Amino acid sequence: MPSRKTVKRFLMLILSTFAVFLLSACSSEQFIVLNPKGPVGEVQANLIFVSFLVLMIVIIPVLLLFFFIVYRYRDKPGNKSPYKPEWDDNVKLEVVWWGIPIILIAILSILTVRDTLVLQGPPSEDVEPITIQVTSLDWKWLFQYPEEDIATVNYLKIPVDTPVQFELTSDAPINSFWIPQLGGQRYSLPGKSSTLWLEAEEAGTYYGTANNFSGDGFTEMNFDVSTVPDADFDKWVEEVKATNQPFTMEDYQELVKPSIVGVSAYSSIPPNLFEFIVDKNGGKYYKSNNHTEQFDNSRQLELGN
Amino acid sequence: MSQSTAGKIDHHNEEEHHDTSSIKIFGFWIFLISDLILFSVLFATYVVLRTRYSGGPTGAELFEVPIFVAETFILLTSSFTSGLATLGLQQGKVKTVINWLIVTVVLGIAFVGLEVTEFITLVEEGATISTSAFLSAFYVLVGTHGLHVSAGIIWMISTIFQLSRYGITEETNRKTQVVSLYWHFLDVVWIFIFTVVYLLGVM
Amino acid sequence: MIESIKNFSSDFFVTGDPLIYGADVSIVLVMVAIIFVLTYFKKWKWLWSEWLTTVDHKKIGIMYLIASLLMLFRGGVDAILMRTQLAFPNMDFLPSDKYNEIFTTHGTIMILFMAMPLMFALFNMVVPLQIGARDVAYPFLNAVSFWTFFFGAMLFNLSFVIGGSPDAGWLSYAPLSETQFSEGPGQNYYIWGIQISGIGSLASGINFLVTILKMRAPGMKLMKMPMFSWSVLSSCIIIIFAFPILTVTLGLLFIDRYFGANFFTLAGGGNPMYYVNLIWMWGHPEVYLVVLPAFGVFSEVVATFSKKKIFGYKSMVFALLSISLLSFFTWVHHFFTMADYKVDAFFAITTMAIAIPTGVKVFNWMFTMFRGRIQMKPPMLWTIAFIPTFLVGGATGVMLAVAPADFQYHNSYFLIAHFHQVLIGGVVFGFFSGIYYWWPKIFGFSLNEKLGLWAFWLWNIGFYVTFMPQYALGFMGMPRRVSTYGWDMGWAPLNFISTIGAFLMGAGFIFQVWQIVYSIKHRNKEGAADPWDGRTLEWSIPSPPPEYNFAIIPKVSEQDDWWYKKQKGLTKVKEDYKPIHMPKNSGIPFIMGGFWFITGFGLTFEWTWMGIIGLIGVATSIVVRHLDNDTDYYIPVDEIERTEARIGGTR
Amino acid sequence: MTTEKHTEHHSSFQSYVTGFLFSIVLTIIPLVLVLNDMLENPLLLVIILLAACFQFVIQIYYFMHLRENKNRGYIVLALIVGIIIVVTVVGGSAWVMNF
Ligand code: HEA
Ligand code: HEA
Ligand code: CUA
């Protein structure tokens, strides 16, 4: 029968797993979520850290108390600790363990609401943001730069220290656009354009991925994001314009078909392609699609009403 | 009416006699409440999709006031008559019970008939279940109610059959009560369809 | 002609994969073996009259138990296959299409065809005994529930060899699950397998709710009812309100696929996001309804093996009920990344609020042990392993509930680790604890403890080895449902460790099977009536209990009434028998289940005629039953006397 | 069994008629209001929904014998929870889906 030794072994097991996990999490660059390279990711990493601490305030003492109780009150001959089989209620204790969790949950709620609001707007106000229109397809990513009038497939380039407003939609099953080192993800939804603000503070190449299962080619839907200084970004735009074909409606029809493709780029994009994609899957039913005003006319044309 | 089902030992010989009828009726209430949730999801679906016409017709264009008003009053009346049937049950008059149930069944059939004609007209006008999300939601909400009513009709007929065969026994008494509960419930659901789908649709 | 048959059968039967051929062969072999054994030992009649037509809750419970252990095996094999594929980078053991099918069936089977029926097994085996009833409120309906579950599960499992498995994830998000992206029968199997067994679940929910509210022994006020029965009641409340949502959701999806409606499609004004909303309105309550009965088991076990009354009974009850209500107000936490930020904030708070009553339960269990005498028997071991595991799993749940942080965890392996920790640490450990606890009661012999100990340690160590690394993988950005990965992200070592853990759990399961087989062979019937010195009514009758459970319905005066009676020496009852009113066996539930299977199969392949035949069969079964007035009988006093004398009952 | 059955039910013809009249009136009012465009939108909406809810109560009170049911305590409780869930399902979906 498991005795003191078993219990001890069990305790060691759990604590050591925990320790390994914690130690490795703090020291390694591999834990990209905890090593953000931009303000949005930082807000989230801090929140993760703080919420973890708040939880540890309750979880660690409870774990210790638990092992203490199991050890102290185990049934073995000669155990002198008190035995009160009828003791089954204590108002003070009840108040404590209803009360403390309520307080902690209140703290966590406040933090949650605060950061939810923070992440609504652009990460920094003083720099002019750029917009990138992201479309998830089966099974590739189409990135359109409406201001630069270029498009890429399966790779992204963005300027450092510039807030990027990603407008996300999908012309395939629901997907999710995630660049862990820059910040959390958001779903790309058919018929809806949703916004995700991100910003990079360091030049580098980061891992981006699809994060909501979309069928057979889902595993292949990851992409590189390189962040470069402003000047290099402009140079890159020029280069894309100079060395690639324009992106046509026919190209898009081809791209929509389920397939796995490599990276590519285009020197121009058809006007209002993104709006067309959104609307074709039911975009007009959402008040909040932020292109509503400017796109009114072409929508009328497309949908015939 | 006090006779127990043929071939059974007298019930009250038993040490712990749970009242079977009241337990079954209680269970049926719980079932009705879960059915209410089922309809609420269909209502939610209708509310969420109600403006998604996808270029197809709108509610105001489709719904015909006389038809849905007639449907409503037929169903209201049938709820009343099925209530009168249970009243007959308490007075122990099999004939009354059966007659009112037959009236209820006839009204029910009239209701379903009107609804089927309505659907057929709509489909002929080209407004099918695949025309738009709005119409999908409309057909499935109203149609599910219609299927419930149809099931109720069959059930009521089988109850009438049993009543005429066995008279009012503990069993048939319970079965009649339950089917009439079900019927009232369908009336309640219809009132909300009338309000949410038709009245708001033509508004 | 021959060509077209060939084409048909190559679509119909899944071909071209050694795995499938293996499954085909083993299914055929097992069926031949079963038929042979039954015929050889002339057991067909026995099978039909003792099991297939039974309406006895104890036998139904045993059938649920057997079915769910088989499903645990099936889901576990899926898990082992997935972990093998993920053990090394760039593996091609399972190509992505197969991998997708396997995680889909793994998740669906584990939750709907393993956890749910295992839960119903415990409901059936324990609840009537615990509240001093002779059966459930509706024994016939209970059999219907079992057979709809059974045939639903069989239909779902059939997809592996005929037609192809569903592959859109265990909740089959639209539009991926729509015809446009998932043609063929796989998705229809998903819909009908779940839909048919869902009917049974809803019926069980109503059945046990009424049983608990109306069938308690005299004197057992609600506030004297054992905690397990309370947890079943709370779970049934969730079933009754949540399962209709599932029924409609799957129904709408099917109408889209079959009749070309536009609920969740891309075209025609459909709204795929609404599917996500609907499925979680059921899905979240679902995971709580499977964990609540596990909480109930812990409450019984903790009190029994600490030799102490449960601590804080009233607040335990209050916590259970508030969890079941709160579980309906948190569904959006599964798609924070889709919803509006105000919605996110609201649902983040409601989600975290659930931690409060859950915590209260944890503290009350701990203080039940406090100042008790803890006996480390197998059921108690699983309970002791549960508490720290669930504590950590719950804590990571609260981390997920912090909406802005969830943007980083969502759909990563962090999430996978969270829910396995609560599902395995909470649900599976809980149900195991319950099975070890009540096994002697139901079967009349006890399980070998030594083999059980092996299973226990293998499951526990295996669990931590499998899932702790997955939290770390989440922080490394590994998404769920990827079929493989490269060397570059550094995910390889932790995945390898995780796979080792899965095999350890597999070994744990093998030990459990061995334990059961061994214990059946070397039956140890010693003290099976009340082996743990129990506290509640089920321990007051012989093991296994006679078909009528209680020869004389006990009169209850205390919470933990049996314990109280033992203390006061009041266990002797006057033997004053009366005839007992019992329901008759019936073949209708089995036949109706079979017709449901035909319906489901027909609609899966969109063979309307077959669906209609099935539905007519179902309707006919119902009408036949409705017209049947000869449904029960009486056990005469002399037969009761003989039975009681034989099994040594009525102490 | 006879006596038991009689004490269990005491609804009368009168109560059915009352219920029926109520439900007719509660149907006609919103109908007239809507067909004649008598009120402004938000107010009209509130009134016709209220009328529907009233009908619900009427049916339960006059037709479904809830008063006389032995288990009315449990049933009323279940109805209240049910209505909470209904409101959550309909209202919640509308809110969540209103991006
Ligand atoms: C039995 C199953 C079960 C249980 C019990 C839980 C319990 C909880 N779950 Fe979990 N969850 C799942 C099964 C379960 N979950 C599944 C299957 C999924 C994923 C499905 C999928 O996507 O496929 C999921 C996903 C999931 C998500 C979605 C994440 C995402 O997709 O991005 C979230 C987010 O909020 C969440 C939160 C919680 C919370 C807060 C609890 C809480 O109930 C936990 C409460 C318990 C404690 C907190 C511990 C004890 C408490 C104390 C000791 C008191 C003191 C504590 C504090 C003050 C914090 N869960
Ligand atoms: C109660 C629910 C439950 C349970 C018990 C489990 C048990 C296990 N799960 Fe499961 N899991 C889910 C519910 C559950 N899971 C759900 C809902 C999903 C999401 C699905 C989706 O994304 O749609 C999921 C997804 C999921 C994934 C993620 C797949 C992905 O996203 O790509 C993984 C990966 O490691 C995994 C692993 C395991 C393992 C190793 C076990 C182990 O505990 C299994 C234990 C093993 C056995 C019981 C083995 C029995 C077999 C044998 C004895 C054979 C003998 C063979 C050898 C040992 C060689 N599960
Ligand atoms: Cu027992 Cu009627």
Ligand SMILES: [Cu+2]
């Ligand atoms: Cu949840």
